[in-house]
Amino acid sequence: MSQRRLFWTCLLALVAVLPLAIVVHAWDSLRQMPVFTGKHDIVVEGGAVQPYAGGQWKLADLKRLPGPSDEARIVLAEFETEPRDLAMLAQSACRVRLVDAEGRRFEPLMLSEPIVREMYPEVADRPRCSSLAFANAGNGGTVRMVESFIVPAKASDLSLVVEVQGGEVGVLVFKWKRS
Amino acid sequence: MPIARRSKLKRRLPAMLVTGIGGMVAAAVSFATAVYEAANPAPVELVKKDEPIDTGRWLVTINNASMAAVPPTGTKPVDAKRFLTVDLELDNRSAATSNAFMRLISIEMLPSIKLPEPVYYLARDKWIASAINPGMPEKVIAVWEWPEGSPSPKALRFSVAKQIYKPRDNLYGAPGWFEDGKAAIVEMAVSGQPDEAVQ
Amino acid sequence: MMAVLRSILLLGLGALVLFVMQHNTPGYGDITSPIAIRGKAGERVEGHAFAYGAANVHLARVVKTESFGRVRDYSSSGVWLIIEGAAVAKKESLTLLSAEWLSPGGIRYALSQRFSTMRGGYLPTERLEPGLPKPVLIAFELPETAIKGGRLLIARSALTPLGEELWIDLDQKAQLEIKPSITLARGSGSMPWTLAAK
Numbered sequence: 140m141s142q143r144r145l146f147w148t149c150l151l152a153l154v155a156v157l158p159l160a161i162v163v164h165a166w167d168s169l170r171q172m173p174v175f176t177g178k179h180d181i182v183v184e185g186g187a188v189q190p191y192a193g194g195q196w197k198l199a200d201l202k203r204l205p206g207p208s209d210e211a212r213i214v215l216a217e218f219e220t221e222p223r224d225l226a227m228l229a230q231s232a233c234r235v236r237l238v239d240a241e242g243r244r245f246e247p248l249m250l251s252e253p254i255v256r257e258m259y260p261e262v263a264d265r266p267r268c269s270s271l272a273f274a275n276a277g278n279g280g281t282v283r284m285v286e287s288f289i290v291p292a293k294a295s296d297l298s299l300v301v302e303v304q305g306g307e308v309g310v311l312v313f314k315w316k317r318s
Numbered sequence: 319m320p321i322a323r324r325s326k327l328k329r330r331l332p333a334m335l336v337t338g339i340g341g342m343v344a345a346a347v348s349f350a351t352a353v354y355e356a357a358n359p360a361p362v363e364l365v366k367k368d369e370p371i372d373t374g375r376w377l378v379t380i381n382n383a384s385m386a387a388v389p390p391t392g393t394k395p396v397d398a399k400r401f402l403t404v405d406l407e408l409d410n411r412s413a414a415t416s417n418a419f420m421r422l423i424s425i426e427m428l429p430s431i432k433l434p435e436p437v438y439y440l441a442r443d444k445w446i447a448s449a450i451n452p453g454m455p456e457k458v459i460a461v462w463e464w465p466e467g468s469p470s471p472k473a474l475r476f477s478v479a480k481q482i483y484k485p486r487d488n489l490y491g492a493p494g495w496f497e498d499g500k501a502a503i504v505e506m507a508v509s510g511q512p513d514e515a516v517q
Numbered sequence: 518m519m520a521v522l523r524s525i526l527l528l529g530l531g532a533l534v535l536f537v538m539q540h541n542t543p544g545y546g547d548i549t550s551p552i553a554i555r556g557k558a559g560e561r562v563e564g565h566a567f568a569y570g571a572a573n574v575h576l577a578r579v580v581k582t583e584s585f586g587r588v589r590d591y592s593s594s595g596v597w598l599i600i601e602g603a604a605v606a607k608k609e610s611l612t613l614l615s616a617e618w619l620s621p622g623g624i625r626y627a628l629s630q631r632f633s634t635m636r637g638g639y640l641p642t643e644r645l646e647p648g649l650p651k652p653v654l655i656a657f658e659l660p661e662t663a664i665k666g667g668r669l670l671i672a673r674s675a676l677t678p679l680g681e682e683l684w685i686d687l688d689q690k691a692q693l694e695i696k697p698s699i700t701l702a703r704g705s706g707s708m709p710w711t712l713a714a715k
Binding site: 413414415440442443445448449451452453454455456485486490491492493 | 629
C-alpha cells in the first residue's frame with residue numbers, strides 16, 4: 140500500500156518538477172521577454188517631441204528621393220534629440236530601422252547614396268545615430284542626425300523606429316503621415 | 319519485515335561493491351594512462367622535404383624554404399624587409415572547404431625570437447590564399463616576415479600539426495576536427511640568403 | 518546459475534541496444550542542421566526570410582575579371598561554375614553570407630573567395646532590402662566530377678542552427694558546355710556586372 144502511494148507521489152512530483160526545471164533553466168531568457176520587462180512601443184506622431192532615453196526626440200522630416208531604379212526610392216530620415224542626460228546617451232548603442240505598412244524592416248544604409256549629397260548637401264554631412272554622435276555633441280545643443288534607407292516605391296505608411304539600447308522602456312516609433 | 323529488508327540489502331551488497339570498485343578502477347586506469355602519455359610522448363616522425371605528410375585532415379608537402387626580399391605578390395615593400403617563403407603543397411582530404419591549413423605549420427625557434435603569424439599566398443594567383451577545396455590540391459606559399467635584427471636562418475625545423483575527426487565531440491556530440499599533437503617534423507636548409515647576396 | 522546467466526544475457530542485450538542506438542540515432546550535427554527548402558534552377562525558390570532564383574549557369578576553365586582596365590586571370594585545377602541569379606529579402610534587410618555547392622558525393626564546396634577584390638553583385642557582399650530584388654552572382658571552383666548531380670545551398674549564415682537553407686537542383690538534362698574562358702566586367706545601370714563567354 141505504502142509503495143503504491145510512493146509511486147503516485149513520485150509521478151506527481153515529476154509532473155511538477157519537469158516544467159519547473161525548464162523554467163529555472165530558461166529564467167534569464169524569460170525575464171527578457173517584453174511581457175516581463177514592461178517594454179512597449181512609444182508611438183509618436185511625426186513632428187511631436189517625445190522624451191526618451193535621456194533626451195527630447197523629434198522626427199524632423201522623412202523625405203522620399205528618387206532611387207537607383209524605378210522600383211526603388213531612397214528615404215531620408217532627419218531626426219534630432221536635445222540631450223538631457225548626455226552621459227547616458229553617449230554610453231548606449233543606438234539602433235534605427237524603417238518599418239512599412241506590411242511590417243517589413245529596413246536597416247539604414249552604411250554609405251549615403253550620392254543623390255542625397257547632391258540634393259541636400261547640408262543634411263548628408265550630419266552624423267548617423269550612434270553614441271559617437273552624442274559624444275561629439277557637447278553640452279546643451281541639439282544633436283541633428285540623419286539616416287538613409289532604400290525601400291520599394293510601393294512601400295507605404297513608413298515609420299521610423301529608434302531604439303536606444305541599455306535598460307530602456309522600449310522603442311520609439313515615429314509615425315509619418317505624408318509618407 | 320526487518321529480516322526481509324536485511325536480506326534484500328545483503329543480496330544487493332555484492333552488486334554495489336562491484337559497481338563501486340569497478341568505477342574507481344576505471345577512473346584510476348584512465349588517469350594513469352593520461353599521466354603516462356603526458357610523461358612519455360610518442361616520438362614525432364622526422365620527414366624529409368618533398369615527402370607528403372599525412373596530418374589527418376590534410377596531405378602536406380613542404381617543398382622548399384628560402385629567404386627573399388620581395389613577397390610573392392611581386393610588390394617590393396617600401397622599407398627593405400626579409401621574408402621567409404616556404405613552398406607547400408596542400409590537399410584537403412575532409413568533406414568541406416577549409417582554411418584550417420593556416421594553423422598547421424609552425425617553426426620551431428629559439429623562444430627569444432618572436433615570429434609574426436605567416437601570410438599564405440596561393441601560388442596560382444600570387445595573391446592572399448583563401449580556403450582550399452577538397453579534391454583540388456593547391457600549391458601555397460607561406461610567408462613569414464623575418465624580424466629585424468635576427469640573423470637569416472641557414473636551416474629550420476618545421477613542426478606540422480595533426481588533426482583528427484570526431485563524429486561526436488565530447489561536449490555536444492557534434493562532428494568536427496580537433497587538434498591532435500604533431501604529425502611530423504621537417505628539417506631543411508634555407509636557400510637564397512639575401513644577406514650573402516648583398517655582401 | 519540460471520539467475521546469473523539471465524543477468525549476463527540482460528546486460529548483453531542492454532549493451533547491444535545502446536550500441537544500435539548510438540549508431541542509428543541522428544547526431545547533434547544532424548539535429549541542428551539547417552532546414553532545407555527544395556527548389557529548381559530557373560524558378561524563384563521561396564524561403565521565409567528571403568527568396569532566390571538561379572537564372573543562367575555557366576562553366577569555364579578560366580575566369581577573367583576586368584576592372585578599371587586591368588584584367589586578372591583566375592585559372593583553376595578544376596572548373597569554374599558561375600551562376601547568375603537574383604535574390605530578395607522578404608521581412609527585413611539581410612545579407613546572404615553562405616552559399617555552398619553540395620556534390621553528389623556529399624562534399625561541400627564553399628563559395629570562391631578568390632575575386633574578393635571584385636565589387637558589385639557578388640552574393641555575400643550584397644545587402645538585400647525587403648521587396649527589392651537584386652541581381653547576384655555566385656562562383657564556385659569545383660572538380661569536374663562534382664558538378665553533375667550537385668546542388669546549390671544558400672543560407673543567411675552557415676552556422677545558424679535550424680535556420681532555413683535553399684536547396685536548388687540544377688537542370689540535369691541540359692548538358693553544360695565548358696567554355697575556355699569567361700570574362701566578368703563591371704556593368705552599368707541595374708546590372709552590376711557583365712558576363713561574356715568565349
